[in-house]
Amino acid sequence: MGKIVGRDALISAIEALLGEAVGGHGATVVLRGEPGIGKTVLLEHAVHSGRERGMRVLRVTGVQAEGQIPYAGLDQLLRPVRTAAVGAGSPYRRAVDVLGLLGEADEPVLLAVEDAHWLDAETWETLTFLGRRVGSDQIAVLMAVRDGEDVDRRLAAAGMPELRLDPLPAADAGILLDRHAPDLVATLRARVLDEAAGNPLGVVELGSAAARFGGPALLPSSLPLSARVERTFAGLVAELPPLTRDLLLLAALNDGSSLDEIRAAGAILTGAEVPTEAIQPAVTSRLVTVDEQYELRFRHPLLRSALRQQAAPGDRRRMHAALAEVLGDSPIRRLWHRASAVPGRDEALARELTVLAADAVQRQTVAFALAAANRAVQLSEDPAERARRQIWAVHAAHEQGDPQTARRILTEIDDRELRAPDRVRVVFMRDHYFPGVSNGPERLPAYAGMIRTMLDGGDPDMAVQAMCDIALGVHYSNAPAHIREQLVDAALALGLDEDSPRLTAILGLIAPVEQGAVVLERLRRFVHRTDIPPTWRADLTVAAWAVGAFEIAATIGLASATDLRHQGRIGTLSVSLNAAAAAHASLGDTRSALPLAAESIALATEIGQRTWVLGGILITAQAEALRGDTESARRRAAEAEQALSSARRFPMLSLVQRARGLAALAEGHAEDAFRQLLRVFDPADTAYFPHQHLHLLGHLAEAAVLGGLLDELRPVAEQLEPVAERSQSPALRVGLGYARAVLTGDYETALADDLTDWPFDRARLQLTYGSVLRRSFRISESRPLLRAAATTFDALGATPWADRARAELRASGETRRKPMDTLDALTPQEQQIARLAAEGLSNREIGERLFLSPRTVSTHLYRIYPKVNVRSRAELARVITAGLSVA
Template sequence: MTVLIERAGCVGREDELVELTSRLALTRTSGAAAVLVLGGPGLGKTALLRGLAERVASPPLTARAAAWEQGSPGAVLRQLLGEEPPTDAVAAADALVARVEEAREGDEPGLVLLDDAHAADQVSLQALASALRRHRDVPVLLVLAATRSAPFLGEIAAETVRIEGLDATAVGELAALRGRVLHPAMAEVLTRHTGGSPRDVVALLDELPPSRWARPDTQLPAPAHVRDEVELALAGCGARGRVLAEALAVLGEEATLGQAATLADLEDPLAAVDALASAGLVEAAHDHRPRWRTPLVGVAVLDTMGARRTADLHQRAAEVVDDEVRRVRHRVAATPVPDVALADEVARLAQRRGDDGAWAQAAALYRDASRLTEDPLRRDDRLIHAVDALVAAGDGMGAAAMVPVVEGLRETPLRDAVLAYLAILRGRATEAEVRLGRAWDIVNADREPETAALIATRHVLHSLALCRGDELVTWADRAIALAGSDSAAGVEAAAIRGLGLAMAGRFEEALEAYALAARRVGHSAQTQRVTMGRGWLGVLADELDESRSRLEGVTDPRVLGGSTRIAMWALAWLARVQFLTGEGNAALQTVAAGRALAAESGIALVTPMLEWTATETHLLRGDWDEAARAARAAESCAQGYEIMRVPTLLARARIAEARSDFRAVLRILEPLTHAPADSALTEPAIWPWAETYAAALVAEGRLEEADELLRPHEARAREEEHRSAEARLATARGRWHAARGDLVGVRDTFDRALGLLDGLPLRYDRARITFAYGQALRRAGRRREAEALLSSARDLWDALGAQTHVDAAQRELRAGGVRAPRGERGPVDLTPQEETVAEMVASGLSNREVAAQLFVSPKTVQYHLTRIYAKLGVRSRTELAALAAEPTEEP
């Protein structure tokens, strides 16, 4: 099987290859080093070593340990040296280094690769360790690949690289290399099934016929080598071990040992557990809940049982488990042909679980009911409900796998609504609009009120993504009227309705609506939806502490059977809270969790929100590459929905602003200036773009336009008494006053802005406002007042880890000159402002960029630059940069 992996190439290991090649390059300066590569069997460690060997200039020394040679002293050394090694460990180490030196090309580092190092003989390992210790200055990297760590390996290698299963993208690449064309959703299915193990992926790709990979509903078996290994292991476990293994396989991962023992008729199952653990089939846990070594082991056990034996055990398992859903699903598994009564029972249970918000369970039950249904129309209807439940649960990949099947069914309002629902989560606004419009046109609300209500709730989500608050409220009220406030559709509509009220600027009504919704849902899976909505609203309403508490409680979709979609929104807004309150590390961790859910679920709708926060956090830290990468990630999936487009524009604009490219800021954000007056895009509490755009207008000297833009936003923020929005807009207004030379206006506006933030934990906004205030006063010539504010801003930025902004504050302080006594200046008497301008121009900034950062006009920068040239005796920017680069003579 290793040969198959190597033929397929080192797929999906670019990060690991980059890390290893970087560590190899470091040996030029740091000397000999060793790295341990750890990963389970079949994860492609051999392919990784092969890929590394292909990237280096000098041919590496390679060896592969074998368990049967572990007792043969020097077995690995013989492979590395190509001859019988010296018997003395020190002499063997010297011989090995000499062999490395022979293999090196010029000054390229040497590379030694040892695969399956956990099986290496002790003498060889001792020689390797001695080689590293005795020849520390030799540029050589030893890479030890092992399936498990061992004490001596850890002593040799101070650093460890762990490899995990491949992701779905890499699995898709692997399939292409094997000549297999996968259905778009099958790469994710195959990844989940195998845990991303390249060995198991390649085996299944080769074993199953091509036609199986084009079908989205393919049920995957265990690879043949896993079945063979499991069958052999079971044969050595005795009768008790086998029956316990079969019981565990049938009951699934939620089974307790007690339930498995009952199903297997074992009074004392511990001996059977020991037998399975000794055979390497399970990992015994302290909670006495044995778990398969890999999920494929359980699949293989089922494959070995046969249909009759499996059905009989499922029938008995229905009497063993106590959960209603699990009990019914065992009965379904034991029923191979249509059964009308059971199908109806399962469908009723699916509806109840869906009403409770447990959509993942509802999806599985609806699909079971569909399989057991004889009537074609009812069978199709239940299959469509299954897909709808998958989308509601946030399983975009699973739902996408069923789309070809659903699209092949006759058109119904439910079918169109479900396909629209999936289009929304994928960010396809136009497709969703068309499908929802068609569904509403053909539904008969009098005969099918439940279906009409469901369509209305999909319109609610569509309106939310379009940021149309009033439209959202209208559809939510329609859904509640059709289905009732206590129905699943009614609760889901209520869980979003408050956000529509907020988008329309009706914050008090929104808060009251959520308080009522929370009382109605109590403690159920629907709680996740309402709690997330309240947390989202809290961010918009400046209630950040309460918002944080609510959002943190609903970020795990497994709690109460909740939805991945809801968890992703919770993560997006939690990251926003963490950023605004100055917790950059926590924000990036939350973004990472959201990204992982997005990749797993196939939901694109929330990604731009996550990447917006990532962009701003990286900018604070001066990590321009990561900021640009996050902004590109947002842009790559920002399609027709405003809730995707606006965060993307804000991320790009923030990068342009940080580069003092205010023309780019205006170009990026200009589309938002055309939003209708009643649009949520003009709601300053929701989207903080107006102050950024206005500040850019001021920086470009377009003061009348800035005033015209700010007035309606300021009026709306005052009317809603939204403190943070007022404060942010006041920052732009303060800059506007400063540009007009209105010192009274500057002080009144900025003092009011800072006062509005009193009692709010918005450390990021406070730092920005304080810095802008200091800049404005310095421009007005109030240097000592400016110094106090700029020093405070510097300390605030420092506490946030915002080194780029700390440096900007330091430049402002130097430009102010308050703390630059004449005696501390150089032999040429530059003023503090001239010193700052000279430093910035010498670093490569243009006059416009210097002007933007110092908050002065480009003409002022040119005036200073002319004086600097005269004082320093230089004639150009190039000569100024060269002068700045000259070393300073010691006194």
């Protein structure tokens, strides 16, 4: 390749990227800039350099026409390798499969993606997810994108490093022009440089046109440069034979690059066989290339764009119809070309697209489902059906995490065309996406009425989904009892079987006290059932946490997470992990809670679930406080408080106070801890939240006994006695048992309860009672309790509590050495990998669980072993098992 003018720094960065990948340190870089700025040239340089380094090069070009076909780009990218190894499922599941596939050959790989902004959404998500996980793989990902607002949003979500291409300096632009049009007169040369403004493609194409046609080739100067270069390309195409022009337009409109496919469509248009040689004039003119597999590539994307834009609408429709006819073995591609060939509305085709959209949701290609639904709306003849399809499109946008599209569609719906239940659905969705002053707890009775209207209109499935959607919001609304009763009545009117997991989840969130006993009894039946869909089990996990059944929440949450990981449902997986992490933290198990919370935050951040990111931050703060990392816990609590206060989500401030109270307890500041936690129990406080009373009484009671505040604890505990009786909440039962013990001094009764699933609370009782016995000079009786407490707290990673137990033992005359905790040297992700490896999972199995490549897992283990002073999986398992044993 000839030297690329003016791009030395960018070339060095690309060479470094390739070199790192060859050395086993993969990375992803996005080349970004305006059309014609040189992205294609740099991408070609990377391809050439990668091959010289012995890298396997896989490449794909995004095409507008294929932007709606799910995984069209990925399929083309992987065509040279064994695509059978890439299974079905979500983009995230496929990304892990691709990492495994590319790692099997044990050779460095370059994924070169041109016009990535035109990739279908599923391919984009797959590649960007993959690109963030190639750190330990021999994979370089180089993606070229144009500037634009849509690209800004995509890249902001992708979070990948960028290399921006700026216009060439004047001197470099002059060198480039002289290389391609050396004989221009000075005035024309200056004009070309002025018009091109440092854009390399503009310099080359406008300079070449000026050399051939003189000054008129540069008119009109008012056109944007990209439009002028497109016009130049169009002029080159105009010189070609008519059949060649038709083939180029077919190629521009096609969602594939097969020359044989294009020739077959050309034969339908002309009624005669089209020879391969018919494309040769375009190859000779350097407009396209055709490789040995007969794959056609445009020399520059602007040529494809010029052909599409300048073709008459009738010609485009004829081309789409011809392509549809040759794609009989590819139903989705065929349907899209048929839809593009229709000149007006077509209700039958709209119905086909609606069915296809529904199927796409089941196949987890939500972006494609949204595109199909939108096109079905455009083709709809029946106004009522059009409105229903728009509503469906809003749901598809919601599933994709695309609030902008959802809001746009909601503003386009004509309410006059809606049936009564559909009108209710639209009002419900507008309340969600356009919240106003009337969207607080006072709006909840209206929701109950809306759900009944959906039922009366014969739409029970949507009514159930609507109730599921609002349940968590109701939980955190501090709604008064009479409103919760109305919503419970609406839930019971849904017609669900009383053993329905969905009804159980709804009731557990809406009314954890009033319906707690019923919900708990059903949860115990559901806990080990594997026939419940994992998305429903995720809802059950949140409900189990809400009612204080933490052990059940942890069990169901981890079980559902396994299936959700396999399916690649990252959105629901982040929710399930969040609830499981909250359950473990509420059980005092910091070692399990922190890795789960870290993964939940990472996945929620990945797809923009800000609410669950905040939830994960607060769970992390809770676990860090228990571990003794109080500075970090307070910092996270303050971060969450700012976000929640600005959004006026005051009940969730109870979780901020939980973290602050535990941090104060960890530091031994008992009175401060009591005051922080008591805010959650004070109706006059912004952090007041009765549902958290089920969870926090044990911590409040501990702060009271340590701070000498039992008189203030007593009325709180007394008020919660009937709540415990009604709700049967396990967490409140355990908390009340501790509170009664410290208020009455009867620790024996509390310890006689079955606390097998509550090791932290059992150890807290042992520590408190052991301390009382030691201070009463019953030394021999205190020591077994204090030893057991220290052992349990150490195993859970609750270091400040373990230190208190050891201090009490020292005061009793017995010294107990603090164990070396090698696991604390590991990051949360390393801890998770270490645990899975200790369980006997292979690198591939660990990678499938955590959306990592086997090579990345191997690299992590290579770093983990010396940190914990082991040399094998067997030794690691012994260390992990020793750390997890709880007395």
